[in-house]
Amino acid sequence: MKNYSVPTREEVSPANQSIFDQLNKGLGFVPNLYAYFAKNETALGDYLTLQNRKSSLRAKEREIINLVVSQVNECRYCQSAHTALGKLNGFTEDQILEIRGGSATFDPKLDALAAFTQSVTINRGKASQKAKEAFFAAGYTEANLIDVVIVIGDKIISNYIHNLTGFEIDFPIAPELVEIEN
Structure with missing residues (x-):
């Protein structure tokens, strides 16, 4: 190996x-x-x-995308890096874990973004109609949709690089996301 x-x-x-x-x-x-x-x-x-390109999305919104995509792609490096960055952007540890799971119930607009990002990523661009409708109903625009996809692409690049190589994680290791069974 x-x-x-x-x-x-x-x-x-x-x-x-x-x-x-x-x-x-x-x-x-x-x-x-x-x-x-x-x-x-x-x-x-x-x-x-x-x-570092200009974006119609705020830093906090880009962190949501980074966290969700890194979770979907199971990239421990990026989960860890963006947990640290998420805290710098004002998210709590519990909020970060919720975001990684594809929701942000503490903020309706961010919740729609998290769900949309998760649907886009899991479905390789073919987001559910429900996720798209909620995204636009939350006030996002088609310009925002383009920026979401660009940030998803950015994060897929880094997720895949680390998933292929497995080099050392140089951020505090993010906690595992534990699925809660109902």
Whole structure:
């Protein structure tokens, strides 16, 4: 079985070293996911451009999408990273667990977003009519729909990279989501 390693700054191209320096300055470290992208000459810069694009969605809404998609795709790295980021965006631990399960009953608009995101992701773009209707009824627009799909695509990229490689998670490990049986 292949062991996938995360490169150090010295092991990446000068262009990626510059990005590492920017990440260190902004975040205080280079997350392993970003470092792994640097094994490719252009992937890290391309991915960060996608992540940092302007959006019609607020940061809190993008975190909901990140949490839901990471749960659907069973990516422990991204569940952990976005649990930390979700807390920075004002969500409690209990709210984060609920969001990962595809709902946000504490806020009707965010609840519609979580359910819509889960339906889109599980059904590979063919969201249920109910989820689409609730999304638009909550006040979201077609411009928002496009941004939701772009954020889902962004998160699928990182989920798949980690699910394929399994490199070390460098965030506090998110709790497992426990299904409650009725």
